[in-house]
Amino acid sequence: xxxxxxxxxxxxxxxxxxxxxxxxxxxxxxxxxxxxxxxxxxxxxxxxxxxxxxxxxxxxxxxxxxxxxxxxxxxxxxxxxxxxxxxxxxxxxxxxxxxxxxxxxxxxxxxxxxxxxxxxxxxxxxxxxxxxxxxxxxxxxxxxxxxxxxxxxxxxxxxxxxxxxxxxxxxxxxxxxxxxxxxxxxxxxxxxxxxxxxxxxxxxxxxxxxxxxxxxxxxxxxxxxxxxxxxxxxxxxxxxxxxxxxxxxxxxxxxxxxxxxxxxxxxxxxxxxxxxxxxxxxxxxxxxxxxxx
Amino acid sequence: xxxxxxxxxxxxxxxxxxxxxxxxxxxxxxxxxxxxxxxxxxxxxxxxxxxxxxxxxxxxxxxxxxxxxxxxxxxxxxxxxxxxxxxxxxxxxxxxxxxxxxxxxxxxxxxxxxxxxxxxxxxxxxxxxxxxxxxxxxxxxxxxxxxxxxxxxxxxxxxxxxxxxxxxxxxxxxxxxxxxxxxxxxxxxxxxxxxxxxxxxxxxxxxxxxxxxxxxxxxxxxxxxxxxxxxxxxxxxxxxxxxxxxxxxxxxxxxxxxxxxxxxxxxxxxxxxxxxxxxxxxxxxxxxxxxxxxxxxxxxxxxxxxxxxxxxxxxxxxxxxxxxxxxxxxxxxxxxxxxxxxxxxxxxxxxxxxxxxxxxxxxxxxxxxx
Numbered sequence: 001x002x003x004x005x006x007x008x009x010x011x012x013x014x015x016x017x018x019x020x021x022x023x024x025x026x027x028x029x030x031x032x033x034x035x036x037x038x039x040x041x042x043x044x045x046x047x048x049x050x051x052x053x054x055x056x057x058x059x060x061x062x063x064x065x066x067x068x069x070x071x072x073x074x075x076x077x078x079x080x081x082x083x084x085x086x087x088x089x090x091x092x093x094x095x096x097x098x099x100x101x102x103x104x105x106x107x108x109x110x111x112x113x114x115x116x117x118x119x120x121x122x123x124x125x126x127x128x129x130x131x132x133x134x135x136x137x138x139x140x141x142x143x144x145x146x147x148x149x150x151x152x153x154x155x156x157x158x159x160x161x162x163x164x165x166x167x168x169x170x171x172x173x174x175x176x177x178x179x180x181x182x183x184x185x186x187x188x189x190x191x192x193x194x195x196x197x198x199x200x201x202x203x204x205x206x207x208x209x210x211x212x213x214x215x216x217x218x219x220x221x222x223x224x225x226x227x228x229x230x231x232x233x234x235x236x237x238x239x240x241x242x243x244x245x246x247x248x249x250x251x252x253x254x255x256x257x258x259x260x261x262x263x264x265x266x267x268x269x270x271x272x273x274x275x276x277x278x279x280x281x282x283x284x285x286x287x288x289x290x291x292x293x
Numbered sequence: 294x295x296x297x298x299x300x301x302x303x304x305x306x307x308x309x310x311x312x313x314x315x316x317x318x319x320x321x322x323x324x325x326x327x328x329x330x331x332x333x334x335x336x337x338x339x340x341x342x343x344x345x346x347x348x349x350x351x352x353x354x355x356x357x358x359x360x361x362x363x364x365x366x367x368x369x370x371x372x373x374x375x376x377x378x379x380x381x382x383x384x385x386x387x388x389x390x391x392x393x394x395x396x397x398x399x400x401x402x403x404x405x406x407x408x409x410x411x412x413x414x415x416x417x418x419x420x421x422x423x424x425x426x427x428x429x430x431x432x433x434x435x436x437x438x439x440x441x442x443x444x445x446x447x448x449x450x451x452x453x454x455x456x457x458x459x460x461x462x463x464x465x466x467x468x469x470x471x472x473x474x475x476x477x478x479x480x481x482x483x484x485x486x487x488x489x490x491x492x493x494x495x496x497x498x499x500x501x502x503x504x505x506x507x508x509x510x511x512x513x514x515x516x517x518x519x520x521x522x523x524x525x526x527x528x529x530x531x532x533x534x535x536x537x538x539x540x541x542x543x544x545x546x547x548x549x550x551x552x553x554x555x556x557x558x559x560x561x562x563x564x565x566x567x568x569x570x571x572x573x574x575x576x577x578x579x580x581x582x583x584x585x586x587x588x589x590x591x592x593x594x595x596x597x598x599x600x601x602x603x604x605x606x607x608x609x610x611x612x613x614x615x616x617x618x619x620x621x622x623x624x625x626x627x628x629x630x631x632x633x634x635x636x637x638x639x640x641x642x643x644x645x646x647x648x649x650x651x652x653x654x655x656x657x658x659x660x661x662x663x
Contacts, residue, residue, distance in 0.1 A: 190344075
């Protein structure tokens with residue numbers, strides 16, 4: 001084969017390359033299949049699904065299931081659709097992400113630029129938060145929320161997620177700030193900037209990449225959380241994930257698969273959006289936070 | 294009382310004392326250079342003056358105000374860092390005025406001060422750029438501008454030139470010196486480069502192992518080093534330290550030095566008090582440039598000694614030729630004119646200016662005072 005003689009690390013033979021692309025294409029199809037099934041079935045009338053042929057393209061295209069999932073489907077006992085729960089989720093996720101990211105940044109700032117005795121031990125202890133399984137804290141957390149009068153409220157959920165998120169956000173920001181030149185902080189001190197002025201004016205403006213990592217990570221985790229939402233939320237504060245479960249699991253009436261599919265996509269949309277918008281910063285930030293340490 | 298007093302100051306980390314009783318008094322307008330090998334405590338001392346490191350014991354006073362425990366921003370000092378430490382997210386102009394802004398100076402005054410400093414340092418065209426878009430020399434200027442704009446009592450420089458390439462370093466060195474001459478500011482400058490120390494300073498503190506080895510004018514440090522460390526650290530190539538024995542010849546004290554083949558030659562001392570050392574071993578300190586050929590010997594010197602010795606290596610360096618030989622079993626370097634006719638392997642008659650020679654006590658390594 002004359003092509004084979006050109007094989008180098010850079011130029012691979014055409015046949016090999018085709019094979020590689022073929023395999024990659026198969027993987028893409030394999031991974032895209034669930035999304036395809038969800039999308040296709042969410043725009044079909046129910047009878048097309050129950051009549052079999054889940055893989056077929058819709059014969060009648062309809063957005064009815066989407067509208068129903070959003071605004072009129074039976075969630076538990078109320079025919080409200082997912083809409084109120086979507087806003088529950090938003091009003092839980094946004095403050096939780098913001099607070100845990102800011103606190104993580106502050107922790108990272110203190111742990112690297114205002115070193116004190118035993119700070120590494122403290123940091124090590126904070127890392128435990130990353131390893132404690134959710135289930136262990138359910139009962140003590142429920143008791144604490146009750147004592148604080150935050151049980152069944154959105155703010156209770158925000159608190160839980162902030163507490164759980166600080167471990168991760170601190171880890172990210174500490175590693176990022178560890179390689180941030182300390183001379184800058186000292187120069188700012190001599191210039192007369194205080195603790196928070198140095199943080200806002202010098203460190204935060206340079207923290208873009210790691211802030212994106214922290215926000216994506218926290219957003220995905222908190223949005224997708226089911227356990228805390230199911231355990232600590234009241235009827236009016238349940239997040240999207242719990243509502244989706246109630247939608248799909250409701251045992252009365254006909255199982256409206258097309259509505260379920262549409263609801264599932266609605267629940268996944270915000271995280272998808274975050275990844276599409278900020279995804280490329282995610283990898284960049286992960287790298288900048290971890291390579292040097 | 295000086296302008297800046299460092300009074301019996303020590304620094305310890307836990308049980309380890311890294312700076313031992315440092316005592317330096319700096320007058321207004323002085324340019325003090327702290328010089329020494331890395332780890333000698335010079336940067337620690339500078340950071341203590343700046344207030345970035347705590348003082349373990351003793352006092353640091355600026356204008357008779359005790360600075361122990363005073364916040365860096367309230368000491369009226371400014372510091373130029375080795376890495377320049379320019380704020381990457383701010384423009385050059387914002388970098389320069391940040392300190393004024395933090396001290397609550399109103400905007401019109403800040404702008405005025407910024408333009409004055411920028412004009413002085415010729416960076417007025419860079420004011421809207423970010424530090425990332427500047428060259429090393431420009432960043433250096435901005436860092437100095439940031440220090441100057443505050444109009445501080447004391448300027449602190451922490452190895453400011455060590456990140457620049459060789460040519461730029463020499464240029465900036467001259468500029469710092471000009472700036473000091475024009476503004477008459479008080480400067481404390483840390484460096485490990487002995488040439489920077491000698492060229493810039495009005496006084497030098499040579500440090501090693503947490504001790505100030507010698508404090509004096511560049512001339513004193515160079516001509517009358519307090520001990521062997523200072524003698525060999527300052528000057529390039531380093532001062533030759535040759536084992537010798539003191540004898541009396543024709544009523545004058547002389548140093549007996551072994552040549553390459555073991556035969557002994559004598560070099561007469563200029564210092565009469567060396568007679569007290571008769572029969573004892575000393576270490577003779579001779580700067581390379583005081584060993585020359587006969588034609589280049591210092592005509593003003595009253596004490597030129599001659600010795601004929603085997604040349605080991607010659608190293609032409611353009612303006613000079615460095616010639617090495619063996620004296621007292623040590624390698625000794627002579628700094629000759631570039632056109633001196635010296636050949637490796639051949640014998641050559643050297644002229645040694647003994648007026649400039651110094652002697653050290655081998656036990657204490659201290660210079661024997663004349």
